[in-house]
Amino acid sequence: MTKPILELRHVVTKVNRNTPEELTLLKDLNLTINEGDFITILGSNGAGKSTLFNTIAGNLTIDSGDILLRGESIANESEERRTRFLSRVFQDPKLGTAPRMTVAENLLLATKRGEHRHLAPRHLNQHMAEFKEMTSGMGNGLNERLTTPTGSLSGGQRQALSFLMATLKKPDILLLDEHTAALDPKTSQELMTATNDRIIAQNLTCLMITHHLDDALKYGNRLIVISDGKITYDVSGEEKQQLTQEKLYSFFSDLQE
Template identity: 90%
Template sequence: MSKPILELRHVVTKVNRNTPEELTLLKDLNLTINEGDFITVLGSNGAGKSTLFNSIAGNLPIDSGDILLRGESIAHESEERRTRFLSRVFQDPKLGTAPRMTVAENLLLATKRGERRRLTPRHLNAHMAEFKKLTSGMGNGLDERLTTPTGNLSGGQRQALSFLMATLRKPDILLLDEHTAALDPKTSQQLMTTTNERITAENLTCLMITHHLDDALKYGNRLIVIGNGQITFDVSGAEKQALTQETLYSFFSDLQD
C-alpha cells in the first residue's frame, strides 16, 4: 500500500495580510498525497489551485496548519530549501529556463538542483551524449539544438526543456502548473503524451493543474476539484475511470474546456 509522501493539514493561506484587502485563499484545506500519485487538479478561476501549488512550493507562506513531507514538517522551510525535493513547471514557457544559456547549459544546471552552489569546472562536454539521448525522446527536434540559446527556441521546445529540467533529477514532488496551456493543440498534446510516459516510467509523484477536462479524465490515477479554497471532490482508481465530463461539470459552471 502506498504511503503518504506529502500531507497538508488544516492549511490556511492568506494574501494582503493585515490590510483591508486581506483575502483567505485556502480555507482549512486537507490533502494527503501518496507516493506515486498522479493527481489532476481542476477548479474554476480563483478557486485556489495556484495558491495550493504556491503553498506547497514555499513561495507563499501558510498562515496556519502544517505541510509534512514523509511526516516531517516543511511549513517553515524556504522556497529554495524545498527545491531539494520539489520541481515545478509553469504555464509560461519563459519561466524555468535561462534564455541566454544554451539547452545543454540549462540541462547541466538542472543536474545541480537542490545542491549548494560551488565554483567547480562545468565538464559540459562530458554530458553532451547523455543530453542528446534525453532530448531525443521529446520528438520535437530539441536534440538538434543543444548548443542553441534557450531564448531562441519555440515555445513548445522551451516548455519541453523546462519539463526535462524539472524531472532530470527525480523529484519527490512534481508540480505541473498548466504546463501545456500556452501551447498550440498539437504541441500541447505531444508534450502531454511525453509527460505521461515519463511520469509513469519514473513512477513520479505529480500534481497537474489543467483546464482541459479531457486531460483530467485521461491522465493520472486520481482527480481532485478545488472550490472556494477547499478540496470539494477527490476520486481515484475505478471511480475516476468511471467519471464523465458531465459529472465534472456538475461541480462548477465556469471551467473552460
C-alpha cells in the same frame, strides 16, 4: 503501512494580512498525497489552484495548519530549501529556462538542482550523449538543438526543456502549473504525451493543474476539484476511470448553484 509522501493538514493561507484587503485563499484545506500519485487538479479561476502550488512550494507561508514531507513538518522551510525535493513547471515557457544559455547548458544547470553551488569545471561535453538521448524522447527536435541558445527555441521546445530540467533529478514532488496552456493544441498534446510517459517511467509523484477536462480525465490516477479554497471532490482508481466530461460539467454546475 508507509507514510504519505506529502500532507497538507488544515492549511489556511491568507494574503494582504492585517489590511482591509486581507483574503483567505486556502480554507482549512486537507490533502494527502501518496508516493506515485499523479493528481490532476481542476477548479474555476480564483478557486485556489495556484495558491495551493505556491503554498506547497513555499512561495506563500501558511497562517495555520501544517505541511508534512514524509511525516516531518516543512511549514517553516524556505522556497529555496524546498527545491531539494520539489520541482515546478510554470505556464509561461520563459520562466523555467535561462534564455542566453544553450539547451545543454540549461540541462547541466538542472543536474545541480537543490545542491550547494560552487565554482567547478563544467565538464559539459561528457554529458552531451546523455542529454541527446533524454531530449530525443520529447519528439520535437530538441535533441538537434543542444547547442542552441534557449531563447531561440520554439515555445513548445522551451517548455519541453523546462519539463526535462524539472524532472532530471527525479524530484519527490513535481508541480505542473498548466504547463501546456500557452501552447497550440497539437504541441500541447505532444508535450502532454511525453509528460505522461516520463512520469510513468520514473514513477514520479505529480500534481498537475489543467483547464482541459479531457486531460484531467485521461491522465493520472486521481482527480481533485478545488472550489473556494477547499478540496470539494477527490476521486481515484476505477471511480475516476468511469468519470465523463458530462459528470464533471454537472459537478461544476452544482458548485455554482
